[in-house]
Amino acid sequence: MVKCLSCGGIYAPTQADGAEYYHVCPPLSVPELKAALKAGSLVVTPAFQATIDAAAAVDAKRALTDTTPLAVDTVLASITVARHLERNENPAGPAPSLLAPTPIIAEGKGIVKLLGSDGPPIVATVAPAPPIVRTP
Amino acid sequence: MAANRDPLQDTLDGAEQAAAILSPSATYLELDDEIRVTAYNAAAGVQLEIRSRILGIGRKVQVSRDFLTPSTARAASSAIIGTDEGWLIGGEVIVAGGTPTVGQCFVVVEIVRGITGSSQPYQAVAAGYVTAKLPLAFPGLPLSLSTEGAGAIRPIVGTTPGVGAEVLETVPTGARWQLLSFSTTLVTSAAAANRVPALIIDDGANAMYAGQAQGNETASLAWSNYWAPGAPALFVAASFVSWFPLPAIVMLNAGSRIRTSTTAIQGADQYAAPKYTVREWIEGQ
Numbered sequence: 396m397v398k399c400l401s402c403g404g405i406y407a408p409t410q411a412d413g414a415e416y417y418h419v420c421p422p423l424s425v426p427e428l429k430a431a432l433k434a435g436s437l438v439v440t441p442a443f444q445a446t447i448d449a450a451a452a453v454d455a456k457r458a459l460t461d462t463t464p465l466a467v468d469t470v471l472a473s474i475t476v477a478r479h480l481e482r483n484e485n486p487a488g489p490a491p492s493l494l495a496p497t498p499i500i501a502e503g504k505g506i507v508k509l510l511g512s513d514g515p516p517i518v519a520t521v522a523p524a525p526p527i528v529r530t531p
Numbered sequence: 532m533a534a535n536r537d538p539l540q541d542t543l544d545g546a547e548q549a550a551a552i553l554s555p556s557a558t559y560l561e562l563d564d565e566i567r568v569t570a571y572n573a574a575a576g577v578q579l580e581i582r583s584r585i586l587g588i589g590r591k592v593q594v595s596r597d598f599l600t601p602s603t604a605r606a607a608s609s610a611i612i613g614t615d616e617g618w619l620i621g622g623e624v625i626v627a628g629g630t631p632t633v634g635q636c637f638v639v640v641e642i643v644r645g646i647t648g649s650s651q652p653y654q655a656v657a658a659g660y661v662t663a664k665l666p667l668a669f670p671g672l673p674l675s676l677s678t679e680g681a682g683a684i685r686p687i688v689g690t691t692p693g694v695g696a697e698v699l700e701t702v703p704t705g706a707r708w709q710l711l712s713f714s715t716t717l718v719t720s721a722a723a724a725n726r727v728p729a730l731i732i733d734d735g736a737n738a739m740y741a742g743q744a745q746g747n748e749t750a751s752l753a754w755s756n757y758w759a760p761g762a763p764a765l766f767v768a769a770s771f772v773s774w775f776p777l778p779a780i781v782m783l784n785a786g787s788r789i790r791t792s793t794t795a796i797q798g799a800d801q802y803a804a805p806k807y808t809v810r811e812w813i814e815g816q
Contacts, residue, residue, distance in 0.1 A: 399690075402692065402693050402696060403692070403693025403694070403696070404690040404691060404692050404693055404696070405690065405691040405804075406689065406690040406691065406804070407688065409575070410685070410687055411686070411688075412574075412685055412686070413574055413575030413576060413629075414573050414574060414575065414603070414635075414685065415573075415575075415603050415604065415703075416687070416689075417701065417703045417704070418690050419700075419701040419788075420699070421692055421696050421697050421698065421699030421790060422697070422699070422790075423696075424695055424696050424697045424793075424796055425793075425796055426695045426796060426797060426798035427695060427696065427798075430798070461723030461724065462723055462724055462725045462747070462749075462795075464725065464794055465795075468794065468795060469794075472792055472794065475736075483701075485701065485703055485704040485785075485786075486604045486605075486704050488606075489602075489606050489607065490602065490604075490606075497602065497604045497606070
């Protein structure tokens with residue numbers, strides 16, 4: 396198993412049937428979009444910002460409970476924003492030579508192998524239970 | 532006519548005369564002609580063996596055996612096999628290693644000129660899938676499309692997304708998928724909110740279909756979500772399970788995406804790795 400450093404996703408590069416699995420980072424979710432807007436790392440068009448502001452104004456006038464769906468969330472869910480330095484492991488073309496790896500579309504921030512991921516699952520060994528001795 | 536002259540020799544003088552009068556095959560190979568085998572493969576550990584029989588000018592049948600180890604990226608992997616001059620009586624491509632199923636290793640056999648990467652094809656003699664049980668014979672059989680046949684049934688375990696992120700699975704380059712089922716578990720955090728997962732199928736940009744759970748998935752629980760053709764639109768809160776139907780046939784090109792979009796998803800919610808089944812073919816390159 397490996398972990399994508401761009402999105403935090405964890406996956407197996409090779410499936411149980413032996414086929415290769417090509418990970419692609421998901422677009423930003425609504426909580427991630429909110430965080431990015433708040434941090435200033437995501438800039439939207441003035442028109443879309445006006446839509447967000449209008450939705451926020453609607454939410455401000457409502458009696459919200461913990462479970463009331465927010466108009467702002469609905470607005471943000473309507474857009475798809477790729478995350479910065481997303482990783483896309485789909486092949487970008489043929490390998491330049493027989494020994495070279497196949498280039499992928501985007502490396503992103505790279506991946507890290509998770510411990511124990513190459514071999515069989517790590518199974519904790521359990522000491523055998525003592526025999527049950529029945530006394531007459 | 533001179534005594535003891537082989538009447539067959541008169542026939543064989545001149546390739547054109549020979550081909551017209553004594554032609555054991557419709558495919559004649561000159562010295563400049565080669566056989567090129569191209570494989571588009573998705574299965575691991577596959578090795579192909581190419582065998583052929585050629586009736587040479589000297590009226591001897593020459594057999595050849597060559598090997599090709601294709602890549603697993605569904606991209607073209609080729610081998611060019613030098614041949615002597617003569618008639619191509621027949622041949623086959625067989626699986627010498629690995630166990631590809633139908634839908635995983637598509638092979639094209641052509642007559643080409645040139646032995647480098649710039650070889651020019653002049654005649655396609657075979658195209659079809661090979662498996663451990665089914666060789667591809669040439670010449671003589673009709674050419675098949677890579678998108679024909681039963682396809683390979685593949686169960687896939689996708690990516691466990693990061694915390695607060697949605698699920699995303701993408702049809703890989705070089706593949707065509709039919710989505711048969713999709714499931715994922717949403718573990719909701721303690722934050723109070725009514726999450727409503729939806730499964731969206733898009734072409735990489737535009738959503739083509741959305742199937743939304745029929746109830747609210749509340750906090751601090753693990754909700755199982757299932758989507759499949761023919762599934763009921765059903766939400767059983769007591770069992771924390773949601774089912775939703777997909778269209779009867781969901782065919783997806785390379786680059787199409789299957790993803791969740793969850794109303795009121797919270798930053799600490801966690802989707803489990805999706806588990807889904809597809810029928811896969813090699814797409815036209």
